Amino acid sequence: MTEIMGMSQVNEVCEALKKRIGCEFVALALQNEVGPDVRWHYASGNLNDKYKRITVRFGKGVAGKIISSGSPMMLIDFPNDIYGKVTDHPIMLAEKLVSCYAVPIFFNSLPKGALLVGKREKYTFSEDDQEMVQDAALELEQILQNQNIG
Amino acid sequence: MKYSASRNQIGSYIIQAQEEEIKRISLELHEGVGQNLFSILTGLKLVESGINEEQYKNYLHEMTQLIEKTMQEIRLLSVELYPPALITLGLLPAIKSYIKVYTSTFGILVELSSTGEEKHIPEQNSIAVFRVCQEALANIAKYADTSNVKLGLSWSNCELKITIFDFGKGFQKEDLEKNPYALGIATMKERMLLTGGQCEISSKIGEGTSIEISLPI
Numbered sequence: 524m525t526e527i528m529g530m531s532q533v534n535e536v537c538e539a540l541k542k543r544i545g546c547e548f549v550a551l552a553l554q555n556e557v558g559p560d561v562r563w564h565y566a567s568g569n570l571n572d573k574y575k576r577i578t579v580r581f582g583k584g585v586a587g588k589i590i591s592s593g594s595p596m597m598l599i600d601f602p603n604d605i606y607g608k609v610t611d612h613p614i615m616l617a618e619k620l621v622s623c624y625a626v627p628i629f630f631n632s633l634p635k636g637a638l639l640v641g642k643r644e645k646y647t648f649s650e651d652d653q654e655m656v657q658d659a660a661l662e663l664e665q666i667l668q669n670q671n672i673g
Numbered sequence: 674m675k676y677s678a679s680r681n682q683i684g685s686y687i688i689q690a691q692e693e694e695i696k697r698i699s700l701e702l703h704e705g706v707g708q709n710l711f712s713i714l715t716g717l718k719l720v721e722s723g724i725n726e727e728q729y730k731n732y733l734h735e736m737t738q739l740i741e742k743t744m745q746e747i748r749l750l751s752v753e754l755y756p757p758a759l760i761t762l763g764l765l766p767a768i769k770s771y772i773k774v775y776t777s778t779f780g781i782l783v784e785l786s787s788t789g790e791e792k793h794i795p796e797q798n799s800i801a802v803f804r805v806c807q808e809a810l811a812n813i814a815k816y817a818d819t820s821n822v823k824l825g826l827s828w829s830n831c832e833l834k835i836t837i838f839d840f841g842k843g844f845q846k847e848d849l850e851k852n853p854y855a856l857g858i859a860t861m862k863e864r865m866l867l868t869g870g871q872c873e874i875s876s877k878i879g880e881g882t883s884i885e886i887s888l889p890i
Protein backbone atom coordinates (compact mmCIF):
# COMPACT_ATOMS: atom_id res chain seq x y z
CA MET A 524 0.00 0.00 0.00
CA THR A 525 1.41 3.35 -0.99
CA GLU A 526 1.13 6.38 1.25
CA ILE A 527 -2.54 7.18 1.70
CA MET A 528 -2.14 9.61 4.59
CA GLY A 529 -2.45 12.54 2.23
CA MET A 530 -5.59 11.20 0.64
CA SER A 531 -8.11 13.77 1.64
CA GLN A 532 -11.06 11.61 0.63
CA VAL A 533 -10.18 8.88 3.12
CA ASN A 534 -9.67 11.56 5.72
CA GLU A 535 -13.08 13.08 4.97
CA VAL A 536 -14.97 9.80 5.20
CA CYS A 537 -13.29 8.87 8.50
CA GLU A 538 -13.75 12.27 10.11
CA ALA A 539 -17.41 12.36 9.10
CA LEU A 540 -17.92 8.89 10.56
CA LYS A 541 -16.18 9.85 13.79
CA LYS A 542 -18.42 12.89 14.20
CA ARG A 543 -21.65 11.07 13.33
CA ILE A 544 -21.04 8.20 15.75
CA GLY A 545 -19.49 10.44 18.35
CA CYS A 546 -16.53 8.15 18.93
CA GLU A 547 -13.01 9.11 19.94
CA PHE A 548 -10.95 7.01 17.58
CA VAL A 549 -11.17 5.89 13.95
CA ALA A 550 -8.55 3.85 12.14
CA LEU A 551 -8.06 2.03 8.87
CA ALA A 552 -5.90 -1.08 8.49
CA LEU A 553 -4.94 -2.29 5.02
CA GLN A 554 -2.82 -5.02 3.54
CA ASN A 555 0.41 -3.78 1.95
CA GLU A 556 0.73 -3.88 -1.82
CA VAL A 557 3.68 -6.23 -1.51
CA GLY A 558 3.82 -9.06 1.00
CA PRO A 559 1.27 -10.16 3.54
CA ASP A 560 1.71 -7.36 6.11
CA VAL A 561 -1.37 -5.50 7.31
CA ARG A 562 -0.73 -2.09 8.86
CA TRP A 563 -2.71 0.82 10.24
CA HIS A 564 -2.45 3.35 7.43
CA TYR A 565 -4.74 5.94 8.85
CA ALA A 566 -5.84 6.97 12.34
CA SER A 567 -7.68 9.91 13.83
CA GLY A 568 -8.15 10.69 17.50
CA ASN A 569 -4.97 8.78 18.34
CA LEU A 570 -3.12 9.37 21.63
CA ASN A 571 0.32 8.47 20.27
CA ASP A 572 1.96 7.13 17.11
CA LYS A 573 2.26 3.50 18.17
CA TYR A 574 -0.29 2.51 15.52
CA LYS A 575 2.24 3.45 12.83
CA ARG A 576 4.65 0.77 14.04
CA ILE A 577 2.08 -1.95 14.55
CA THR A 578 1.80 -4.76 12.04
CA VAL A 579 -1.58 -6.41 12.48
CA ARG A 580 -1.09 -10.08 13.14
CA PHE A 581 -3.12 -12.43 11.01
CA GLY A 582 -6.02 -13.90 12.98
CA LYS A 583 -5.19 -11.93 16.14
CA GLY A 584 -6.94 -8.96 17.70
CA VAL A 585 -9.96 -7.25 16.22
CA ALA A 586 -8.40 -6.29 12.87
CA GLY A 587 -6.54 -9.60 12.46
CA LYS A 588 -9.69 -11.62 13.16
CA ILE A 589 -11.78 -9.54 10.77
CA ILE A 590 -9.31 -9.96 7.94
CA SER A 591 -9.08 -13.71 8.47
CA SER A 592 -12.85 -14.19 8.88
CA GLY A 593 -14.37 -11.44 6.74
CA SER A 594 -17.05 -10.58 9.33
CA PRO A 595 -17.55 -7.55 11.61
CA MET A 596 -16.63 -7.61 15.28
CA MET A 597 -17.53 -5.65 18.41
CA LEU A 598 -15.93 -5.32 21.84
CA ILE A 599 -18.11 -3.68 24.49
CA ASP A 600 -15.98 -3.76 27.62
CA PHE A 601 -12.31 -4.49 26.94
CA PRO A 602 -10.48 -6.28 28.55
CA ASN A 603 -13.38 -7.89 30.42
CA ASP A 604 -15.28 -9.27 27.44
CA ILE A 605 -12.52 -10.92 25.45
CA TYR A 606 -11.74 -14.50 24.75
CA GLY A 607 -8.00 -15.11 24.87
CA LYS A 608 -5.17 -12.85 25.94
CA VAL A 609 -5.26 -9.11 26.59
CA THR A 610 -2.00 -8.83 24.64
CA ASP A 611 -3.74 -10.16 21.54
CA HIS A 612 -5.33 -6.69 21.26
CA PRO A 613 -2.49 -4.23 20.62
CA ILE A 614 -4.57 -1.38 19.16
CA MET A 615 -6.97 -1.47 22.15
CA LEU A 616 -4.00 -1.29 24.53
CA ALA A 617 -2.06 1.31 22.54
CA GLU A 618 -5.05 3.66 22.31
CA LYS A 619 -6.59 2.79 25.68
CA LEU A 620 -9.85 1.80 24.01
CA VAL A 621 -12.57 0.09 26.01
CA SER A 622 -15.06 -0.53 23.21
CA CYS A 623 -14.84 -0.82 19.46
CA TYR A 624 -16.71 -1.90 16.37
CA ALA A 625 -14.90 -2.89 13.19
CA VAL A 626 -15.83 -4.13 9.73
CA PRO A 627 -13.81 -5.65 6.88
CA ILE A 628 -12.72 -3.71 3.81
CA PHE A 629 -13.02 -5.84 0.69
CA PHE A 630 -10.97 -5.82 -2.52
CA ASN A 631 -12.02 -8.18 -5.28
CA SER A 632 -14.45 -9.68 -2.75
CA LEU A 633 -11.65 -10.62 -0.34
CA PRO A 634 -11.13 -9.00 3.08
CA LYS A 635 -7.95 -6.92 2.79
CA GLY A 636 -8.42 -4.43 5.57
CA ALA A 637 -10.50 -3.23 8.50
CA LEU A 638 -12.22 0.00 9.45
CA LEU A 639 -12.39 0.42 13.21
CA VAL A 640 -14.19 2.92 15.43
CA GLY A 641 -13.46 3.00 19.14
CA LYS A 642 -14.34 4.65 22.44
CA ARG A 643 -12.42 4.94 25.67
CA GLU A 644 -15.44 3.89 27.71
CA LYS A 645 -17.83 0.95 27.91
CA TYR A 646 -20.26 1.15 25.01
CA THR A 647 -22.52 -1.01 22.88
CA PHE A 648 -22.59 0.14 19.27
CA SER A 649 -26.20 0.33 18.12
CA GLU A 650 -27.60 -1.03 14.86
CA ASP A 651 -27.50 2.52 13.51
CA ASP A 652 -23.85 2.93 14.51
CA GLN A 653 -23.01 -0.36 12.86
CA GLU A 654 -24.75 0.64 9.66
CA MET A 655 -22.84 3.93 9.56
CA VAL A 656 -19.52 2.11 9.88
CA GLN A 657 -20.59 -0.31 7.15
CA ASP A 658 -21.57 2.55 4.83
CA ALA A 659 -18.25 4.30 5.45
CA ALA A 660 -16.41 1.04 4.69
CA LEU A 661 -18.22 0.78 1.34
CA GLU A 662 -17.28 4.36 0.54
CA LEU A 663 -13.65 3.66 1.42
CA GLU A 664 -13.64 0.56 -0.76
CA GLN A 665 -14.78 2.74 -3.67
CA ILE A 666 -12.16 5.40 -3.03
CA LEU A 667 -9.32 2.93 -2.61
CA GLN A 668 -10.37 0.93 -5.66
CA ASN A 669 -10.36 4.09 -7.77
CA GLN A 670 -6.86 4.83 -6.51
CA ASN A 671 -6.07 1.34 -7.74
CA ILE A 672 -4.37 0.37 -4.53
CA GLY A 673 -5.17 -2.57 -2.37
CA MET B 674 14.17 -26.66 55.88
CA LYS B 675 13.74 -30.04 54.33
CA TYR B 676 10.19 -29.22 53.32
CA SER B 677 11.13 -25.97 51.64
CA ALA B 678 13.96 -27.59 49.70
CA SER B 679 11.62 -30.16 48.23
CA ARG B 680 9.01 -27.51 47.50
CA ASN B 681 11.67 -25.65 45.53
CA GLN B 682 12.58 -28.80 43.68
CA ILE B 683 8.99 -29.38 42.71
CA GLY B 684 8.56 -25.78 41.57
CA SER B 685 11.70 -26.06 39.52
CA TYR B 686 10.59 -29.39 38.05
CA ILE B 687 7.17 -28.04 37.03
CA ILE B 688 8.70 -25.01 35.35
CA GLN B 689 11.27 -27.16 33.56
CA ALA B 690 8.69 -29.68 32.38
CA GLN B 691 6.52 -26.88 31.06
CA GLU B 692 9.45 -25.27 29.26
CA GLU B 693 10.35 -28.58 27.62
CA GLU B 694 6.81 -28.90 26.34
CA ILE B 695 6.69 -25.32 25.04
CA LYS B 696 10.05 -25.84 23.35
CA ARG B 697 8.78 -28.99 21.65
CA ILE B 698 5.71 -27.18 20.32
CA SER B 699 7.77 -24.21 19.19
CA LEU B 700 10.27 -26.36 17.30
CA GLU B 701 7.45 -28.42 15.81
CA LEU B 702 5.81 -25.21 14.53
CA HIS B 703 9.05 -23.75 13.25
CA GLU B 704 10.63 -26.83 11.71
CA GLY B 705 7.67 -29.12 11.08
CA VAL B 706 4.62 -27.05 10.13
CA GLY B 707 6.68 -24.08 8.92
CA GLN B 708 8.81 -26.20 6.61
CA ASN B 709 5.78 -28.00 5.19
CA LEU B 710 4.04 -24.71 4.46
CA PHE B 711 7.18 -23.53 2.71
CA SER B 712 7.14 -26.60 0.46
CA ILE B 713 3.46 -26.07 -0.32
CA LEU B 714 4.14 -22.42 -1.12
CA THR B 715 6.97 -23.29 -3.50
CA GLY B 716 4.76 -25.86 -5.23
CA LEU B 717 1.80 -23.49 -5.59
CA LYS B 718 4.02 -20.75 -7.02
CA LEU B 719 5.25 -23.18 -9.64
CA VAL B 720 1.69 -24.15 -10.56
CA GLU B 721 0.67 -20.49 -10.61
CA SER B 722 3.38 -19.65 -13.13
CA GLY B 723 2.21 -22.47 -15.42
CA ILE B 724 -1.47 -21.50 -15.49
CA ASN B 725 -2.91 -19.16 -18.09
CA GLU B 726 -6.58 -18.82 -17.05
CA GLU B 727 -6.87 -15.47 -15.31
CA GLN B 728 -9.49 -16.73 -12.84
CA TYR B 729 -7.42 -19.66 -11.54
CA LYS B 730 -4.25 -17.59 -11.54
CA ASN B 731 -5.89 -15.03 -9.22
CA TYR B 732 -7.27 -17.75 -7.01
CA LEU B 733 -3.87 -19.39 -6.69
CA HIS B 734 -2.31 -16.03 -5.95
CA GLU B 735 -4.74 -15.53 -3.05
CA MET B 736 -3.88 -19.00 -1.75
CA THR B 737 -0.16 -18.30 -1.83
CA GLN B 738 -0.75 -15.03 0.04
CA LEU B 739 -2.75 -16.84 2.70
CA ILE B 740 0.07 -19.34 3.12
CA GLU B 741 2.61 -16.53 3.41
CA LYS B 742 0.53 -14.90 6.15
CA THR B 743 0.23 -18.19 7.99
CA MET B 744 3.97 -18.82 7.72
CA GLN B 745 4.70 -15.37 9.10
CA GLU B 746 2.34 -15.89 12.04
CA ILE B 747 3.98 -19.24 12.78
CA ARG B 748 7.40 -17.58 12.77
CA LEU B 749 6.21 -14.93 15.23
CA LEU B 750 4.48 -17.51 17.43
CA SER B 751 7.59 -19.62 17.64
CA VAL B 752 9.72 -16.60 18.64
CA GLU B 753 7.20 -15.84 21.39
CA LEU B 754 6.87 -19.42 22.57
CA TYR B 755 10.52 -20.39 22.64
CA PRO B 756 12.84 -18.40 20.41
CA PRO B 757 14.87 -20.73 18.16
CA ALA B 758 17.76 -18.25 18.60
CA LEU B 759 17.96 -19.06 22.31
CA ILE B 760 19.05 -22.60 21.51
CA THR B 761 21.37 -21.82 18.62
CA LEU B 762 22.77 -18.34 19.28
CA GLY B 763 22.17 -17.49 22.93
CA LEU B 764 20.32 -15.02 25.11
CA LEU B 765 21.20 -11.68 23.51
CA PRO B 766 20.21 -12.68 19.95
CA ALA B 767 17.01 -14.24 21.35
CA ILE B 768 16.11 -11.00 23.16
CA LYS B 769 16.93 -9.02 20.01
CA SER B 770 14.59 -11.11 17.85
CA TYR B 771 11.86 -10.98 20.49
CA ILE B 772 12.11 -7.19 20.68
CA LYS B 773 11.59 -6.95 16.93
CA VAL B 774 8.37 -8.95 17.23
CA TYR B 775 7.37 -6.91 20.30
CA THR B 776 7.77 -3.53 18.59
CA SER B 777 5.88 -4.63 15.49
CA THR B 778 3.12 -6.09 17.67
CA PHE B 779 2.62 -3.26 20.20
CA GLY B 780 4.28 -0.26 18.52
CA ILE B 781 6.46 0.27 21.61
CA LEU B 782 10.10 1.10 20.89
CA VAL B 783 12.73 -0.75 22.89
CA GLU B 784 16.23 0.67 23.14
CA LEU B 785 18.53 -2.31 23.70
CA SER B 786 22.06 -2.03 25.00
CA SER B 787 24.63 -4.59 26.09
CA THR B 788 27.91 -3.80 27.81
CA GLY B 789 30.70 -6.21 28.61
CA GLU B 790 31.38 -9.49 26.92
CA GLU B 791 28.46 -11.86 26.41
CA LYS B 792 29.03 -15.10 28.31
CA HIS B 793 27.59 -18.53 27.84
CA ILE B 794 24.61 -19.27 30.11
CA PRO B 795 23.07 -22.73 30.54
CA GLU B 796 19.79 -22.97 28.64
CA GLN B 797 17.71 -23.48 31.78
CA ASN B 798 18.90 -20.15 33.15
CA SER B 799 18.77 -18.23 29.89
CA ILE B 800 15.15 -19.30 29.35
CA ALA B 801 14.33 -18.08 32.87
CA VAL B 802 15.85 -14.67 32.13
CA PHE B 803 14.11 -14.58 28.76
CA ARG B 804 10.71 -15.35 30.38
CA VAL B 805 11.20 -12.63 32.98
CA CYS B 806 11.98 -10.08 30.25
CA GLN B 807 8.98 -11.30 28.27
CA GLU B 808 6.63 -10.87 31.27
CA ALA B 809 8.10 -7.44 32.04
CA LEU B 810 7.56 -6.32 28.44
CA ALA B 811 4.03 -7.77 28.38
CA ASN B 812 3.19 -5.83 31.56
CA ILE B 813 4.54 -2.67 29.93
CA ALA B 814 2.28 -3.18 26.90
CA LYS B 815 -0.70 -3.84 29.20
CA TYR B 816 -0.27 -1.21 31.90
CA ALA B 817 2.57 1.27 31.50
CA ASP B 818 1.02 3.55 28.85
CA THR B 819 4.38 4.34 27.28
CA SER B 820 6.00 4.37 23.84
CA ASN B 821 9.60 3.87 24.94
CA VAL B 822 11.44 1.25 26.94
CA LYS B 823 15.11 0.87 27.79
CA LEU B 824 16.48 -2.63 28.18
CA GLY B 825 20.12 -2.88 29.19
CA LEU B 826 22.27 -5.96 29.73
CA SER B 827 25.55 -5.67 31.55
CA TRP B 828 27.94 -8.60 31.66
CA SER B 829 30.71 -9.03 34.17
CA ASN B 830 32.88 -12.02 35.03
CA CYS B 831 30.53 -13.50 37.55
CA GLU B 832 27.17 -11.89 36.88
CA LEU B 833 24.66 -10.76 34.27
CA LYS B 834 22.54 -7.74 35.21
CA ILE B 835 19.51 -6.64 33.24
CA THR B 836 17.58 -3.43 33.78
CA ILE B 837 14.25 -2.69 32.15
CA PHE B 838 12.87 0.81 32.54
CA ASP B 839 9.59 1.92 30.97
CA PHE B 840 9.12 5.70 31.53
CA GLY B 841 5.43 4.86 32.02
CA LYS B 842 2.74 5.68 34.54
CA GLY B 843 4.07 3.45 37.32
CA PHE B 844 2.10 1.70 40.06
CA GLN B 845 1.85 1.40 43.83
CA LYS B 846 2.50 -1.66 45.94
CA GLU B 847 -1.20 -1.64 46.90
CA ASP B 848 -2.14 -2.25 43.23
CA LEU B 849 -0.43 -5.61 43.55
CA GLU B 850 -2.46 -6.61 46.59
CA LYS B 851 -5.72 -5.60 44.93
CA ASN B 852 -5.52 -8.42 42.41
CA PRO B 853 -4.74 -11.77 44.05
CA TYR B 854 -4.76 -13.47 40.65
CA ALA B 855 -1.94 -11.31 39.35
CA LEU B 856 0.89 -13.78 39.56
CA GLY B 857 3.16 -12.37 36.86
CA ILE B 858 5.48 -10.42 39.15
CA ALA B 859 5.52 -13.16 41.79
CA THR B 860 6.47 -15.69 39.11
CA MET B 861 9.26 -13.42 37.80
CA LYS B 862 10.80 -13.34 41.28
CA GLU B 863 10.35 -17.06 41.84
CA ARG B 864 11.97 -17.93 38.52
CA MET B 865 15.02 -15.81 39.23
CA LEU B 866 15.37 -17.26 42.74
CA LEU B 867 15.43 -20.75 41.23
CA THR B 868 18.41 -19.75 39.08
CA GLY B 869 20.24 -18.43 42.14
CA GLY B 870 19.65 -14.88 40.98
CA GLN B 871 17.25 -12.11 41.88
CA CYS B 872 14.53 -9.89 40.51
CA GLU B 873 13.78 -6.50 42.06
CA ILE B 874 10.91 -4.28 41.02
CA SER B 875 10.47 -0.64 41.87
CA SER B 876 7.93 1.79 40.55
CA LYS B 877 7.01 5.45 40.97
CA ILE B 878 3.67 6.89 39.90
CA GLY B 879 4.21 9.20 36.96
CA GLU B 880 7.85 8.26 36.48
CA GLY B 881 7.92 4.63 35.49
CA THR B 882 8.72 1.12 36.55
CA SER B 883 12.10 -0.51 36.73
CA ILE B 884 12.89 -4.21 36.82
CA GLU B 885 16.35 -5.32 37.82
CA ILE B 886 17.40 -8.87 37.23
CA SER B 887 20.67 -10.42 38.28
CA LEU B 888 21.97 -13.84 37.37
CA PRO B 889 25.18 -15.38 38.66
CA ILE B 890 27.31 -16.83 35.87
Ligand SMILES: Nc1ncnc2c1ncn2[C@@H]1O[C@H](COP(=O)(O)OP(=O)(O)O)[C@@H](O)[C@H]1O
Nearest residue numbers: 812813816817843844848855856857858859882
Ligand atom coordinates in the same frame (compact mmCIF):
# COMPACT_ATOMS: atom_id res chain seq x y z
N1 LIG C 1 5.18 -1.77 33.86
C1 LIG C 1 4.09 -1.54 34.61
N2 LIG C 1 3.52 -0.31 34.64
C2 LIG C 1 2.42 -0.08 35.40
N3 LIG C 1 1.81 -1.01 36.18
C3 LIG C 1 2.32 -2.25 36.20
C4 LIG C 1 3.49 -2.58 35.42
N4 LIG C 1 3.78 -3.89 35.65
C5 LIG C 1 2.85 -4.34 36.50
N5 LIG C 1 1.96 -3.37 36.85
C6 LIG C 1 0.87 -3.48 37.83
O1 LIG C 1 1.13 -4.61 38.65
C7 LIG C 1 0.05 -5.54 38.61
C8 LIG C 1 0.54 -6.97 38.69
O2 LIG C 1 1.23 -7.40 37.55
P1 LIG C 1 1.39 -8.94 37.26
O3 LIG C 1 1.81 -9.60 38.55
O4 LIG C 1 2.30 -9.14 36.09
O5 LIG C 1 -0.08 -9.45 36.95
P2 LIG C 1 -1.02 -9.28 35.64
O6 LIG C 1 -0.13 -8.91 34.48
O7 LIG C 1 -1.65 -10.62 35.48
O8 LIG C 1 -2.01 -8.20 35.99
C9 LIG C 1 -0.69 -5.20 37.34
O9 LIG C 1 -2.04 -5.53 37.45
C10 LIG C 1 -0.48 -3.70 37.21
O10 LIG C 1 -1.43 -2.99 37.97
Ligand SMILES: [Mg+2]
Nearest residue numbers: 808812857858
Ligand atom coordinates in the same frame (compact mmCIF):
# COMPACT_ATOMS: atom_id res chain seq x y z
MG1 LIG D 1 1.71 -9.63 34.03
